[in-house]
Amino acid sequence: MLFPTLDFGLFFLAAFVLVWAVSASNEWRKLLLLVLSWAFYGAWDWRFVALLIASAVINWGAAGLIYAARTRGTQKAIVTVGVIANLGILGFFKYYDFFLEQLGALLAGWGMARDLPLLQIVLPVGVSFFTFQGMSYLIDVYRGRLKAASLLDITLLMSFFPHLVAGPIVRGADLLPQFEKTPRLNRDMVAMGLLLIVWGLFKKAVVASELSVNLVDPVFFDPSAHSSLDLLLAAYGYAVQIYCDFSAYSDMAIGIAALFGYRFPRNFNQPYRAASLQDFWRRWHISLSSWLRDYLYIGLGGNRGGLFMQCRNILLTMLLGGFWHGAKWTFLIWGGLHGGVQVIETLWRKAGLPGLPKLLAILVTFHIVTLGWIFFRAESFDAAIAYLSGLGAGDWHNGMTTPLLAGLMLLGMAFHFTPPGLAQGIALRLRLLPAPLLGLLVAAAILLVDAMRYEGVAPFIYYQF
Template sequence: MLFPTLTFGLFFLVVFTVVWAANGSNEWRKILLLVASWVFYGAWDWRFVALLIGSALLNWGSAELIWYNRDASAGRRRAIMIAGIAGNLLILGFFKYYGFFVEQLGDLLQMAGFARDLPLMQVVLPVGISFFTFQGMSYLADVHAERLAPAKLLDVTLLMSFFPHLVAGPIVRGSDLLPQFADSPRLTRDTVSMGLVLIVWGLFKKAVIASELSTGLVDPVFFDPVAHSQIDLIAAAYGYAVQIYCDFSAYSDMAIGIAALLGYRFPLNFNQPYRAVSLQDFWRRWHISLSSWLRDYLYIGALGGSRKGFARQCLNLMLTMLLGGLWHGAKWTFVIWGGLHGGVLALERIWERLRPRWMPRLPRVLAILITFHIVVVGWIFFRAESFDAAIGYFRGIATIGVTSSVLTPLACVLILFGMAIHFVPVNLGQKLALRLRLLPVWAMGLLAGVTILIVDTMRFEGVAPFIYYQF
């Protein structure tokens, strides 16, 4: 069930009405939201609702054991946490990486002269599995560190199943959402106006910009890079940078807006990432819920961050980004993408340490341009079907040519517009929401409805799935 569809619109209207009608009882409200979330997930494949429930039970039970043993030895509590995290990783590893690792093992055996036909099952990848398993692991880590007390089974299950963030984030931590489940929320003009602005803006970015760039430029070029000219390849690389930003930030905006209309607050997930002046700055602005998760639980929590010296800090940055790349999918191109980011992050730290005092920093405009093009190079690996396809893509860019078969004036306009929105005032959405809240409730709803209809007439046929559904 995709957000920018009539089916989801009708589903949400029913959920919105029923949930606010039942707001007198917070427990019933949460039960209704949980059932609605299972219906939302089950619309993709009902079989995996059981996986969602099982994952919640695993994390609820592990957290209860950790808390029950909080006065026991630190080793016992840590062992329980590791066992719970291992359970999450086993779920994630089987569904997402089983085929990849079996194929790599087969290749290694063949290279060693021990060719074998290894059993290879066709495993269906559950939508959003990376997001809800990461939520479960962070919940266990927070309970173990006593940053969070264990919650009731209903609350933990709703935390991991809540449909606005379920399939593509943001990764909402238990410390952010569980306290909000304690009491019935209130629907205010501020939350409604901000929620509507975010939903409409997200719908526009996804349905108009991302979908058209995907079908009209990016997909044809990346499908067969050899058949396209240098101009097509360069334009498609820029086009994909705009597409993935508009696609993913659109989902996050709509998720935050939908949650707001239901009375809950989600954290910001994007902050104009293509105006970053360094890769470190980029990761403070891009997919903030994932980058902060990797920083807090992997880079600092598991690897030690910068506590063990500068050389270890650089190694930890590389390991964190390699694993972050692998988190996106079982392909070497994702690992290379993560390695590129990890390597540049480490080089930035090295340069900061070695840069002579007298040498000025790069002008801001130049720093933004360099950072953006490093990110675009990474996106080519991220989007390419294989390592060979990525190398072929770069060869094509280096081959001089002037003709273009797919680049259109519309695609150029969308790319330029997608970049321009990074440089509008950051608080523009808040200002629009403040103006919207002055209207009567019926006028607020009518204006939002009319705007959605206008966006619907602007969009092109069909709506492609969100890119991050596959992760």
Template sequence: MLFPTLSFGLFFLVVYTLVWSVNRSNEWRKILLLLASWVFYGAWDWRFVALLIASAFLNWGTARLIVATPDWDPARRKAILIAGVVLNLVMLGFFKYYGFFLEQLGDILAAAGFTRDLPLMEVVLPVGISFFTFQGMSYLADVHAERLEPAKLLDVTLLMSFFPHLVAGPIVRGSDLLPQFAQSPRLTRDMASMGLVLIVWGLFKKAVIASELSTGLVDPVFFDPAAHSRLDLIAAAYGYAVQIYCDFSAYSDMAIGLAALLGYRFPLNFNQPYRAVSLQDFWRRWHISLSSWLRDYLYIGALGGNRRGFARQCANLMLTMLLGGFWHGAKWTFVIWGGLHGGVLALERVWDRHRPEWLPHAPRLLGWLMTFHIVVIGWIFFRSDSFDGALAFLGGLAGGGMDSAVLTPLALVLILFGMAIHFTPPQLGQRVAMVLREAPAPALGVLAGIAIMLIDAMRFEGVAPFIYYQF
């Protein structure tokens, strides 16, 4: 079930009505939300609802074992934590990386002169598995570090299954959501108005900007970069930067808005990332829930961050981003994308540490231009189907004509508008919501309905799945 569809709209109206009709019983509300989340996930493939339930039982039971272990036996507590994390990773690895590792093993054996058929199975990738396994692992880490009390089975299961963030984030941590599950939610005017603004804005970014750029420009060029001119390649590179932002931030906005209408608060996941003046600044603004997860649990928690010297800090940055790239998918292009970001992050630290005192700081405009184009180059690897395809794309940027076969005035306008979004006042959405909060509830609903109908009239045929559904 895709957010920008009539079927999801009807589904959410039913869920919204049922949930607020049982406002005297928080437990029944959570049960209804859990069942609705399973229906939402099961609309894609019912078989994998069992995987959600198994994952919740695994993390709930592991957390209980950690807490039941005496404080005077920290080694055993840590061993239980590691076992729980490993089991999560095994589940993720089987579904997401089985084929990749088997293919690499086959290549190694062939290079060594041992050619044989390997037991290849067709493994279906469950939608959103990377997101809910990361939520489970962060829950275990927080319980082990005593930052979070172990929750009831119902609450842990709902944390990992809650449909607004289930398939593409944000990666909402237990410390953010479990305390909210412990008490009956309230829907305030601020939450309702902000929720509707975010839903409408997300619909516009996805249905009008991202979908049109995808079908009209980005997909044709990336499918066969050698067949397109340099102008088309340049346009597609910038177009994909805008598309992936509008696509992914749209999902996050809609998830935050839907949760708000149900009485729950999700953390911000995007903050005008293409305004960044350094790559470190970019990762404070892009997919904030993932970047903060990697920082807290991998870079600092597992690798030690900057506590073991400067050289180790740079190595930790590189390893964190390599693993962050691999988290996105079982392709070398994702690893290269992560390595590019990790390398530049390390170079930024080196420059900050060794920059001559007499040399003035670079102008912010130069920092922005450099950062943005490093990100755009990274997106070429991220979007390309193969390493050879990425090289062909980069090679085409260095030569070829400037005649365009796919760049239209509409695509150019959408690219420019998508970039202009980043330079509007940061609190513009909140200001709009503050104005709307004064409107009567029926008027607010009518305004939202009119906006959605206008978006439906502007959008093009069909709704492509969100890019991050594949992760």
């Protein structure tokens, strides 16, 4: 069930009416939200609802044991087992076949080929997101930052449908305190929520989908059939597409949650304005980058242990962050590129060398990020190399990019550079409108987007993670 579809629109309207109808009881409200979230998730495959429930029960039970344990050693043992259980779920569904394929190739290279038990496992939608939420909750309970939550609250935390399949990775510290009391909907939340939904709908259905279907997908499918200019523009196009696609999902998720009375943290902050790769990760997919920092980088030792250990921890964090995205070598290369450049930045800074002028630093950072997107988007390492080879071929005739596509790329970047306070300012004006007029404006905006969008809606890019 995709956000920008009629099916989801009808589901959301029914859920909105039902949830606010039972808001006199917070427990019944949460229970209804939980059932609705399972229905939303089950629209893909009902079999995996059981996995979602099992994952929540494991984390609830482990957190309760941690909270009740009398010694720090016992707590550490429980949180270790809990984290391993979460990683086991993620590893089995996402990486089992990948590692067996690599083992098979290794054995074949040694002349010891074997038929290994590949399972062709179906990847549950959003498994990376809800397992990371479970782990962060357990670790926060272990660190004393959270108390153990009820089974209902932890299950709703991990299942709440706005963020379930593609984030943001909403931590227990952000959402569990909100579950403790019945939310109240005010005009500010309604206005901002509706604005973010329409804003995200346009970015996804018009900008990202059009760039994907008519530029990025054809060029990446067969790089050898396109000119160097087409390859260059498609790389820029993908940089715009992935930003508009993923930030659109985050905007819509934040807006939908707001209409149910809950606040999600911001997930993007103009990442292509970053003047370094470290700055980029403070702005891009903030819920993931902060998770990697707080639970992986610091867990590895962070800045402790000297410069060598700091650089090692940066590189390992980004390699594992890349591998989190999928069981492909291209994701490891993408993570390694980001980690390697951050190591260079760290060494440069520690050496006291002068930095680049800001505008030049932003341009260099953007092009390093765009280079990384080629590996991120390519279907294989060989495809990525073919793409880069085509870029260097020197054939600069244009065969793909129309004025419409060029305009959408510029529009997508304009959205990216929109001042952070603009949405709040618009929402403040919208809240003053009578409810019927606000409803008519939103309906008209949705119909306009529907009229402008490409036929059909592709899944959000981050659904595959």
